Amino acid sequence: MTTVRTRFAPSPTGYLHVGGARTALFSWLYARRFGGKFVLRVEDTDLERSTEAAEQAILDGLQWLGLDYDEGPYYQTQRFERYREIARQLLDEGLAYHCYCSQERVDAVREAARSQGLKPRYDGHCRDRHGAAPAGVTPVLRFKNPLDGEVVFDDQVFGRIAVANSELDDLVLIRRNGAPMYNFAVVVDDSDMRITHVIRGEDHINNTPRQINILQALGAHVPQYAHVPLIRGGDGKKLSKRHGAVSITQYRDEGFLPEAMLNYLARLGWSHGDEEIFDLDRLTQLFDVADVNRAPSVFDQDKLRWLNQHYVKAADSERLQALLSEQFDALGLDAANGPPLAETVEALRERAPTLADMAHASDYFYSEFDAFDEKSAKKHLTVGSAPVLQRLQECLGKVENWQRPPLEAAVTQVSEALSLKMGKVAQPLRVAISGRAATPPIDVTLALVGRERTLSRLSKAQEYVAARTAGAES
RNA sequence: GUCCCCAUCGUCUAGUCGGCCUAGGACACCGGCCUCUCACGCCGGCAACAGGGGUUCGAAUCCCCUUGGGGACGCCA
Numbered sequence: 001m002t003t004v005r006t007r008f009a010p011s012p013t014g015y016l017h018v019g020g021a022r023t024a025l026f027s028w029l030y031a032r033r034f035g036g037k038f039v040l041r042v043e044d045t046d047l048e049r050s051t052e053a054a055e056q057a058i059l060d061g062l063q064w065l066g067l068d069y070d071e072g073p074y075y076q077t078q079r080f081e082r083y084r085e086i087a088r089q090l091l092d093e094g095l096a097y098h099c100y101c102s103q104e105r106v107d108a109v110r111e112a113a114r115s116q117g118l119k120p121r122y123d124g125h126c127r128d129r130h131g132a133a134p135a136g137v138t139p140v141l142r143f144k145n146p147l148d149g150e151v152v153f154d155d156q157v158f159g160r161i162a163v164a165n166s167e168l169d170d171l172v173l174i175r176r177n178g179a180p181m182y183n184f185a186v187v188v189d190d191s192d193m194r195i196t197h198v199i200r201g202e203d204h205i206n207n208t209p210r211q212i213n214i215l216q217a218l219g220a221h222v223p224q225y226a227h228v229p230l231i232r233g234g235d236g237k238k239l240s241k242r243h244g245a246v247s248i249t250q251y252r253d254e255g256f257l258p259e260a261m262l263n264y265l266a267r268l269g270w271s272h273g274d275e276e277i278f279d280l281d282r283l284t285q286l287f288d289v290a291d292v293n294r295a296p297s298v299f300d301q302d303k304l305r306w307l308n309q310h311y312v313k314a315a316d317s318e319r320l321q322a323l324l325s326e327q328f329d330a331l332g333l334d335a336a337n338g339p340p341l342a343e344t345v346e347a348l349r350e351r352a353p354t355l356a357d358m359a360h361a362s363d364y365f366y367s368e369f370d371a372f373d374e375k376s377a378k379k380h381l382t383v384g385s386a387p388v389l390q391r392l393q394e395c396l397g398k399v400e401n402w403q404r405p406p407l408e409a410a411v412t413q414v415s416e417a418l419s420l421k422m423g424k425v426a427q428p429l430r431v432a433i434s435g436r437a438a439t440p441p442i443d444v445t446l447a448l449v450g451r452e453r454t455l456s457r458l459s460k461a462q463e464y465v466a467a468r469t470a471g472a473e474s
Numbered sequence: 475g476u477c478c479c480c481a482u483c484g485u486c487u488a489g490u491c492g493g494c495c496u497a498g499g500a501c502a503c504c505g506g507c508c509u510c511u512c513a514c515g516c517c518g519g520c521a522a523c524a525g526g527g528g529u530u531c532g533a534a535u536c537c538c539c540u541u542g543g544g545g546a547c548g549c550c551a
Binding site: 009010011013043045046048049099103106107110113114115116117118119120121140158161162163164167168169171172174175176177179181182183185186201202203204205206207209227229230232234236237238264267268269270271272273274275276293294295296297298299300302303304305306307309313348349350351352361376380411415421422423424425426427429430431436437438439440441442443445 | 475476477478479480481484485486487488498499500501502509510511512513514515543544545546547548549550551
């Protein structure tokens with residue numbers, strides 16, 4: 001039995017988007033599940049659009065997700081000689097031909113077909129051309145696609161698909177500049193690299209019959225195909241920037257955890273009963289492309305956030321601290337200017353879906369906030385809160401041991417002394433020291449904000465209330 | 475336009491080759507409990523088999539049509 005060999009073959013013309021990441025994951029999982037090899041191949045035949053930056057972004061994305069490859073990366077630009085060799089072979093065997101048609105003629109032919117309600121196709125003008133080649137014209141090499149019959153293949157996801165050869169035209173194998181076209185390079189590579197299972201996006205389903213025809217002309221083995229449905233945006237359209245982040249590294253930068261992304265991606269189009277939580281080991285043990293759904297699915301950030309929250313709650317503290325530190329850097333916050341990161345992480349890990357959220361929710365521990373949140377101040381820093389704030393200022397000022405128990409005792413003492421419910425005391429205090437109405441428990445918040453900042457912010461809050469009172473009286 | 479494909483709650487999906495489905499789970503949403511706020515957690519609720527024909531004792535599950543949606547038609551990948 002031949003070993004399974006799958007591949008991920010991105011073209012370095014943009015970042016790694018979530019759809020690509022998912023097909024990479026599926027290919028990786030399939031190889032792992034069946035003890036095979038996962039090959040990485042960079043399809044950089046488009047010399048104009050390929051960039052090193054894009055390639056790096058793709059590699060970074062794969063590494064972040066932990067999708068390691070056993071072979072590669074192979075580069076198609078380094079295999080041009082091989083493509084030309086095969087092209088020559090096809091030409092010699094009469095399975096391909098030179099085409100001297102101008103771009104204008106080809107466009108005109110397509111346009112004519114379209115206006116007649118037909119599929120735009122090359123008309124095979126040069127296929128049966130006789131006589132000398134036109135002088136001064138560099139030809140492209142076209143494949144002699146079979147004229148009749150049909151191509152049938154059993155897709156592991158979609159089942160049997162049949163396409164009539166009459167629907168296909170003679171596609172270009174080698175362009176005028178000598179570079180191979182996608183469909184040709186893919187076929188040569190998949191064959192040379194002994195790929196057994198081609199797992200790719202559904203948008204390639206129409207390329208498959210063409211590729212199979214070329215493979216057969218080459219006398220090469222036809223691999224198993226598995227086309228994965230595309231990921232859509234909330235409006236049903238192809239996922240794009242309009243729908244939010246699509247770049248995998250952007251999710252990384254926004255403080256998502258790779259295990260959450262992997263879990264989410266795996267569940268998009270695939271499931272195992274009612275299970276929702278899967279780690280890579282579990283997936284490796286259960287995943288099969290044959291179980292992937294046929295219908296396209298919509299990328300739901302809410303569910304991704306929920307999963308991320310789940311993993312944040314379970315993550316190792318030191319790891320979260322390092323990640324939070326990166327978020328601080330991005331926000332220009334100095335972790336040295338506040339409580340230990342470990343304490344911040346503990347206080348916020350259950351109330352921050354992402355590390356970016358955590359950073360935003362803890363900024364007031366490390367820097368002064370510009371202003372009180374308007375709504376919160378209006379509701380809690382009222383005229384009536386003046387005596388509360390004053391009493392808090394006194395009692396907290398006396399706390400020497402700035403730890404949670406004595407801090408909580410102080411706050412409780414104020415509420416009892418003024419015969420006020422805890423909420424009437426804690427909320428004004430909370431807004432005063434954090435600028436907002438939602439923070440961790442008040443004793444935790446006090447401890448994290450620190451003595452000095454608490455007392456100075458309490459003073460500011462009292463000034464704010466006083467100013468507000470004056471404004472109300474005038 | 476032509477070809478290919480798809481169709482269960484708003485979203486991700488379960489639904490073994492038809493009966494156990496008065497269609498299950500999760501996210502989101504709504505309500506409750508907990509409670510100093512938020513969050514977590516727990517409890518409860520709302521919500522779907524696109525429509526129409528068949529086949530069958532019986533269909534979300536099989537077949538056909540309609541409708542809707544997507545993809546592909548490049549000297550891009």
